[in-house]
Amino acid sequence: MKMESPVVTHNHISPVPAQPPTPIKRESFQGYAAQPATPADSVVTTVTQIAPDPANDNDRIGLKADHRTPAHRLFIEWPSMTNFCNGVPFIQRLLQEGHRIDQYPMLMEQDRGLLRVWGVGEGHDLYDGAHGPGSPENHLESDSPSPAATKEGLWGCPPADHSSPSTYNGDLPRHDHVGGLGPDGKPDFNSQTLWKLYRSYQENIHNLHPFLNPAKLRKMIQEFQDVYSPDRKNSTMSPSAVPERLNGGMKRKRSSSMFGDAYGLADELARGSIERSLRNAIILLVLALGKVCLHKEKLPHPQSDRLPTANGTWGYHRDSPRSANDSFSSDGSDTRARNIDILPGMAYFSYATDILGNQNGGNTVAHAQAMLLAALYLGQFGRVLESWSWTNNACRICLVLIRREGKKVYRKKITQNAAGQNVVEDPNDDGQSAEERHRLNLIKCVYWTCLQMESDIIAEISELQPSAITQYQTKIEYPSGVYESFGEGMPELHETSEHTKNLFIYSSQIHLRVILNDAHNSLYGARLGFDSNNIDEIGNMARSHAELLATWRRLLPEPLAWNDSDPPSTDINIARMRAKYYGGYYVVLRPLLFKAIHHMKLPPTVASNNSPLPTDTSFGSNPHRDIVDLSAEDEKALKIVQSCVESAIQSTIAFDRIGADENLPYRNYESQRKSRLIVPNIFGTLHAQFGNMLVLTAVYTSQMRRFLPEKNCLTKDTLTALFTRTQDILRDLSGNSPVLSLDYEILDNLARLHNIPYRRSR
Template identity: 30%
Template sequence: MKQLAIGLSRYTAISDGYDMCSSPVSPASATDVHYENSRLTTCYSKAKVLEYMDSFEKNILNMHPIILPRQLRALVQVFLDTRLQAGRKAPTAGTKRKRSPISDPDTINAPYKPSKPSIDDGLALLVLALGKACLHKGKMPDMVRSDGLDGEQQRQPRGLPTQRSPPGSHSTSGLPSPKLEDRKGREGAKELGRQPPFWGIPMPKRDSSLKNYDVIPGLEYFAPATDILGNQMAGSTLKHVWAHILAGLYYDQLARPIESFTHITAASRALLTIFRPLLSRLESYKIRERRDNQLVIAFWTCSCLESDLLAEMPLVQSGILNYDMLYPNISMLNEGGVELRVCESYIGQLYLHKRLKMFDEGQSADGGPALKFRQDMVPEKWVGNQFKFCESDPPAADILSARLRAAYWHTQVAAFRPFIKQILQFSHGIENHLDVERAADIRPDLLEHAGMGINALIESTSVFQGLAKGERPIITNAFGTAHAQWGNILVLAACCKSDVLRRHVDESVLGTLFSRTIDFFELISVGKSALNTDLNILRALKKRLFSHARELALRNVGRPAP
């Protein structure tokens, strides 16, 4: 009985974090940290905050509707009201308030000191950070360089750790803190030991050089948000799960997959803490309560994001992929204010994710499972009415349709790429002076499956080419998507060089895929990230494959026809 009472009390404490509209503020950090604000006029004006909130809802929640629209608006409105009220507080003793002849009632124009930043504040700041990052349509800027040093050398002197957290806090952002950067150049050890300002942009600079928060969209919100999150690493409410998911998605926009994965797995572990006492109930009945529905949506979001990154990097799992769950109640999600189109897109993504996981567990060497899998994955059987498509359709022009087709073609690649691998290994043996006549011994069904795989590789690589040209596509798991396309191109290049598979690859199509994939990478990759290495490999491989063909074409120019 004692253990049961402890379990029930723990469940009650965790449940308080479900409802962000009616629940009390989530527990703050045990560390009582006080922060000062400065120069917030441009950061927290009502117009800017609402603009970033709308951008977040349009670009992030349309792919992962973990927060209901009304919850999002309530969260941001409370955050904005709190900031405005704090900004209007009377100045402390010994200071003199200067009145501006023209004042904006919706703009913060005075310092304040919030006593205990809560997870609600951190969540709102992450919403603003992601919203601002999504408004940046071009390539994401790299960290500011100075004195010819790379990012790590520029951030810290030699012999010091790569990041210093302010006293009494634990930062998890991994990016150079705007507050720490602004203190560079200030003389005296006392200056370096002081607590940096927390909310918003740092104190006015003494020089005109750019800082990271000047060039990286949303960093001025993201840095303080991760300071809050770092002080609450043991938090196990649904709000903490959401916050870690959003932090992971922000890192993904900066093409930093390791940091993104760290936050996604933190969200997964926090969610499992909530889930384990409820598993038997959630697995045994239809979802009827909103809080349960949001738990299930958070579960599937963590599962999909973690799985996508693990497909490209051998990292340690959180354990969430060992569990299965019912699909969320889409009707309840739609009644909560989420558009039907978003609901259909999300449930389609979950269906493909679940089917791919089932296929991986039952895969065998013969073609039976792959063909059965392909038959089950015919779009007419599972896709929503607003996303109906045929395999021969051109690339979609909107992001939700493109993501759904990308997931579909990814499942086809996973099913048929093993057959391509078998034939490429066989071709390698032929090229190494084995009996050429053995090429005729390849089973026709194996060649057919390999042809299906090559077609899936081409479609999977070109799926985002219907979106607006020259604009960075706003997608989650940008690293995993780009790295998977890089792998597709390498396999297609190998097929083009194979005597057996060459007939399935049109060189002009492959050249177009190379060019457009390189353009895609130039928008997604940042600085010295792993994607930039992939980009350099693509450029070198394209030059190697097609330079000979260009030389032949130039030699034939002007020659009389035979």
Template identity: 30%
Template sequence: MHPIMIPEELDALVVLFLKEIPQHKQQSSVRSSSNPKFVSQPTSAAPSLPEAVGAKRKRQLGGDDPAPSFNIFKPGHPFRSIKSAIVLLVCALGKICLHKQRIPDIVREQGEAQPHRSPSMRNGGAMSPIHGSPPGLNSHSQSSGLPSPQDPCDRTMPSRRAPMQGNSTGVRPTPIKRNYDGIPGLEYFALATDILGSHLGGIDLKHVYAWVLAGLYHGQLARAVESWAYIKQGCTVLQEVMRTSIYRFHEIKMGDGYVPQESRRDNQVLLAYWTCLQLESDILAELPLSQSPILQYEDNMPYPNTTFVTTYGYTAEECGSYFAQLHLRRQLNEIHSHLYNPDKIHRPSSPETIDEGLHGLQTQLKTSRDIWVPAAFRWHDDEPPAGDILSARLRAKYWGSQAIIYRPFVRHLLEKEPIPYGAYKDPRLPRPESFHELAINIGDKSVPEGVDPRTLNYARLGIEALIQSTSAFHGMPRKQRIIVTNIFGTAHAQWGNLLTLAACYTDPLLTRFVDSEVLSGLFRRTIEFFDVIAHRSSPLKSERNILFGLASDLSLLREDPPTSSSFSSMTSGTTPVATSAASHPPTSHYGNICPPTGSSIFASHHAHSSRP
């Protein structure tokens, strides 16, 4: 998805990591039975600990009985270098990406079942996935044996004195489960971030990789704020890395726009730059967080060399998908500048109307789609959703950009807001006989007086884009996690899409463009998607419940989402946009449904981006 590191360099880091990691320390408890007991010396230089007061004496073996032998293996800690942190983070990210089922939720604290006893609930916040319950005796994680910094002994450790444990039966207590016993890769991540914490002052390109990898791991856990914090730190480090090269990059941009293939360092810096920019922008599209400094250099930065990317281990499909995503990112920024810039919207002397601007934007997006989309990823609008993740991501971002283009017109009709000044070059309403010439397709129903058919047609295109954007990942295997860089942003965008479609479904004018069966399939498939990724400690759980309640109130759930076996047209991958709905509920109660401010549909301050 993001060719940020050269594979051969990563392989070299792994080899170096395996060579430098200390060997396992083996301590044997075997005593020779041929020597008298008083001659035997402890095998360790450390003095033996005295027995706890009140503890029972163990029966000593007879002089002729052989002592039992067992080996204690204590894994060695890797060196606390940034290279070790990168390898551990790659292991963590790889392990969680291989886990296609639902990721287990964080471990409940002791007494958390009673909310008034939980300190985290008293403070109104959920516990971080890294900070689990305190480790118990003889508990084993699913790790590869690398020690974790999450193992300190604290005041909650069980006492060594057996009578104080209330376990009079002699049965060993059940080990206390920890977070990294269930969350894939967390044991690697905990050790890596412990190392990374001692490299806060590092300003090397490897430090950028480490921060980005840590952010990507949090992204798999749907922890968007934590992911943003790590990625933003990587962006800040990257600014220092390329500080002396910004002017030179600007000169390259003013030339042919590409750096030479031989400039290995420049290509690596640019790959890191565009990766950081995309990852951060995808998060900022859904959350009102601050931007990093690197976003101000976007217009001055050239693209990395495509031949360089394919030469060093990435396939042509991966390279093509990456650069198509870059093109969409630039066009999304153009959309934001043209449609959501207050200076342009309210300036009467603007030489270009919104209608003309839309045609210009579509020239770069829809009209030339066969040019900027690689041949392996091209599609027709009536095709079912893609079955591979690279194609699905590209289509999702494309349809998200289309929804951003047309959403002002959807909002205008839903909220009865006035169209901005200078929307159309000809303010007069077009006549029906000119609809075909203007590519206006608004169905066979009459248009209410005062409604511009051009606005209604743009709203239709926006609704179609919302449907396509919501169903973009429905070709992937069901009831499995989809591996994207920002699962929270993807889910949150689909949540906002469905709220808007529900509002259109109950609107007397826009209901003609939303088919009830299609909307029902979208709700059921999206709720099923939320069931796989939403946890009790995640805001996605609340969004899932909102979708379920809304779909139930609108009578869109024909069967229970978790056990449904067919989704009408959604199972086959088709997402038709009907010109008339079979049946619709009354509009009095839900006529004003719209996403809250800050969602991916209407918030203008997020309009520069789309989901991953």
């Protein structure tokens, strides 16, 4: 099998030394004359780069739907995985119903329905006029009791009087309520709580996606406290503390005091009335995110409407299903806890999204920011379709904004004058005021956040239709503080603040995301620009993307650089950067790994050997490796396989030391994380890890495994340890995600099929 190694050497890579690249023979290369369109000014040392016009190459720019990267597509793309789901009941029912295996994520996410923000559980509104009579589960028939009709219903409603909290679930809100209610049954706006949640947001979310202005947000929180906190410093509030926006249109009886109106309004606000402004929605969402990020243990999940039943088509078991007696009282009334009582931050989120429901037609930066915050909150619970819906709304708004501003938000271009000299054309060099630059910078921040969040979802659920947001990825300028390139002109990280360091990492996230978007299209898209049966053309395409990633890594400043032999980082931002790099490297090499496993012609002495795979945990004593003389081309192919395997492993374990003691030794791929993993899209992160495990198992169970290098890292012990850590984290999210719950079942079944003795925790 002829295969050119795409592995590129650089200062920070420590594994097998790569061979100097040799030209690939391309008898019928059709396609990729130019490098992938990326903002990968990250891989050049100049500050600017000519951006291609999307109109001239529209099919190659922007992430497209139906690419074949996601983990669940492996089941129909890789023949070696044909039997991986044998024995999984849900998959067998799926096939009997005439569906493909790879359809399970969308089917399960659609059929789970919506989170009932004010009510209990999740599901569809079966009395919306579009459904016939049915039970709370879609497509299910069950003899389990249905909740009796109540005033609040399954969907619930906001308490009409905050001074008399609802007793829908029979319990009064308690102090430090998990959902965010105070002892009096209204959202907890105690001053100490506000600032605690604000700090939690800054440390956990702003640190990952800095699209809100920190100084302005702090001021907004302060003003919110002055109006709504019951323990504000002054028992009476000056008129200036009541924002003017609250007074417009409110007719009140004139007080004998000149400040009577303000005091009266303050009393009304203190009783729980919240002005339904966009500003308040943003603050409430910040509080919701701060609250959920303070929850360091496994997140609670909405409680099921009914017991899981054997005849349920798409039903799934939560980790702790309640019995019918627990869910309903003897008279059939529902006694389950409301979501605002059990889901961290839900009390703030429910009020915020009520406000956003009336703001859905807005097209300002603040509207986009609010939608992104809502998406990030739902993303913590693995609710990928609902998170995508909010993200998609933010993308729609962002497209309106950038089309309106046009060249004001475009990046600099380089042209040549008559003398052949490069001239930088700055479409923004028109004497803009500081206020105008700040306004445009907010649009840029929102744009790049929208692009990252939408792309991260569609990378793992490619059945969703993306917006046109990524079609502008070669044109929109980066926000201030985000570096267009790594190399010349950059300050030394040793001499800068933590904020600047985080901006370096944020820059990396942008660069890597766009490189990966191009890889999804080029290597996995519906319209490939090369012959997918020609190994030379596959190798050329993979090598071009691998070189982009390797060059990006080589240009990292010293404090961010690492060796492949280093343990995973304890810093969440650095871990995200490494995870995206390794995940990307694995993705671009995976087509070559596929060819190696399924089409590599093994030496006859082994190809004809039907003996079972060796059970030893080290390949150093493999006799086949000693007696078979592999060709130079086979050796190159095996190095590619090795590099892909190592990248898949590194991507899988990248977050396993978050919050751990840096001095604690890291051994045997055992997770040292002490608390819940907080990332923007936990579903995408874990579904990708699930896919990594499928591919690693395919390599481990293939005949090709016998020929991997002597120091190969894919041993039985390694695979067992990786199964243990992956199943542990999938189990933690299984209650909130039916897809991740099924991913867990598939891997558990796979371990049984291939005798992988991992430690089961349930």
